Amino acid sequence: MAETALMAANKYRLRHLAKRGHRGAVTTLWLLERTDKLLSLVLIANTLINAMATALVTALAIMFFGQEESVITIATASVAFLLIVFAEIAPKVIGATYPERISLGTSLVLRPLMKLAKPAIWFVNLFVSAILRPLGIRSGVDAHQQRLSAEELRTVVLEGGNFMPQKHQSILLNLFDLEKISVEDIMTPRSQIEALNLALPIADIMAELTSSYHRKLLVYEGEINKVVGILAVRKAVRLLNEADELTVDHVRALLSPPYFIPQDTDVFTQLQYFQEKKERLGIIVDEYGEVQGLVTLEDIIEEMIGDFTTSAPDNAPADAMAWNAKGECLLGGSTPLRDINKKLGLDLPLDGPKTLNGLLLEQLQEIPEFPIALKVGGIVIEVVQVQNQSIKVVKLLRPVVIKRWLAA
Numbered sequence: 001m002a003e004t005a006l007m008a009a010n011k012y013r014l015r016h017l018a019k020r021g022h023r024g025a026v027t028t029l030w031l032l033e034r035t036d037k038l039l040s041l042v043l044i045a046n047t048l049i050n051a052m053a054t055a056l057v058t059a060l061a062i063m064f065f066g067q068e069e070s071v072i073t074i075a076t077a078s079v080a081f082l083l084i085v086f087a088e089i090a091p092k093v094i095g096a097t098y099p100e101r102i103s104l105g106t107s108l109v110l111r112p113l114m115k116l117a118k119p120a121i122w123f124v125n126l127f128v129s130a131i132l133r134p135l136g137i138r139s140g141v142d143a144h145q146q147r148l149s150a151e152e153l154r155t156v157v158l159e160g161g162n163f164m165p166q167k168h169q170s171i172l173l174n175l176f177d178l179e180k181i182s183v184e185d186i187m188t189p190r191s192q193i194e195a196l197n198l199a200l201p202i203a204d205i206m207a208e209l210t211s212s213y214h215r216k217l218l219v220y221e222g223e224i225n226k227v228v229g230i231l232a233v234r235k236a237v238r239l240l241n242e243a244d245e246l247t248v249d250h251v252r253a254l255l256s257p258p259y260f261i262p263q264d265t266d267v268f269t270q271l272q273y274f275q276e277k278k279e280r281l282g283i284i285v286d287e288y289g290e291v292q293g294l295v296t297l298e299d300i301i302e303e304m305i306g307d308f309t310t311s312a313p314d315n316a317p318a319d320a321m322a323w324n325a326k327g328e329c330l331l332g333g334s335t336p337l338r339d340i341n342k343k344l345g346l347d348l349p350l351d352g353p354k355t356l357n358g359l360l361l362e363q364l365q366e367i368p369e370f371p372i373a374l375k376v377g378g379i380v381i382e383v384v385q386v387q388n389q390s391i392k393v394v395k396l397l398r399p400v401v402i403k404r405w406l407a408a
Contacts, residue, residue: 002110003042004095005102006032013100024104027111034114036128040121041114050087054079150176174304178268183261185338185354186303187284187293192334195220196231198248206246209236216281218294219255225290227283229255260285263292271300327398330384333357333391344396348377356381357391367391 017025031038061075095102157172195218196208217231235254240246261270261282280297321343323329329344333356337348353359360383363374367389373382378399385393
């Protein structure tokens with residue numbers, strides 16, 4: 001029972017108890033760090049006791065019933081049956097069912113026994129080591145230096161779903177995914193960036209400032225690839241109230257240096273960079289230095305724990321991305337594919353384009369001039385509206401509806 005319980009015990013739970021000062025957990029971990037000696041102790045004692053029990057029962061049977069062959073056979077068979085049921089199967093089933101509870105108690109008995117049996121354990125292990133060494137097997141500490149990989153930790157979290165709130169499990173799983181996605185996957189695309197153009201008349205700049213719902217704005221001059229800095233809107237609004245006549249130079253004086261990010265930077269690394277550089281907003285550029293979008297610290301946090309910030313006034317609410325009663329969903333062409341997969345439970349490919357518009361253009365190899373439908377990732381996507389060389393509105397047809405339509 002002790003052997004099975006110790007081998008089946010959850011080492012992470014034992015370490016947690018040991019950190020809290022549990023004596024049995026500390027002793028159990030000490031034994032598990034010496035698996036070769038522990039198994040030697042258990043098996044030596046088990047073998048000796050089984051042999052003694054068989055010899056004792058056989059001797060008693062001969063003493064009371066004689067030395068007939070049938071008596072010895074029945075006695076041996078009876079002892080074997082009792083040992084299998086009461087000394088092997090039943091105890092090991094109990095040990096496997098309650099591993100931590102049993103190992104915490106039995107470890108307090110096994111540790112003193114290990115010290116008493118040290119000479120016998122040393123002698124037996126000499127022969128064991130001599131047999132295992134030519135096979136390249138090393139017992140002892142090396143077997144306990146293994147570490148779980150990220151995928152193995154992910155599996156542990158998934159299997160622990162019954163013991164933790166769903167939200168906590170979701171956050172932990174999202175953390176594992178941060179190294180698999182790049183900032184390009186969660187950025188605000190270039191076409192959706194609210195930015196300030198210093199080449200415009202000052203009246204237009206003031207109108208943009210007063211109507212902005214962002215705390216910081218990207219500022220460029222002439223065209224968006226000529227970024228000159230980042231403007232804190234609060235400072236600019238304060239300047240509007242203090243300055244008699246606002247000029248472009250006043251705005252330029254408030255700019256902080258822009259922070260550029262390569263588009264293939266993974267999200268977890270970027271989170272560390274934001275922390276190290278004390279930044280909250282980065283401009284994503286491609287290999288040619290052209291602006292592709294921007295990402296904020298809030299974007300990364302939302303990737304971990306879900307949406308929590310206020311949406312832009314002209315953006316659809318989060319709950320709008322859902323199937324209607326007919327099994328259809330209308331979406332903008334600029335909707336990110338990752339958001340669609342997460343909120344609609346789909347499996348659209350993510351290894352290429354990042355938006356619906358990009359996915360459809362890649363599939364069609366041209367800009368459609370009229371409504372057209374195609375099947376991608378197990379769903380039907382219908383182009384509803386095309387404008388300015390891009391797909392503006394699409395309709396998604398739920399897989400269940402597709403099956404009904406085909407059956408009809």
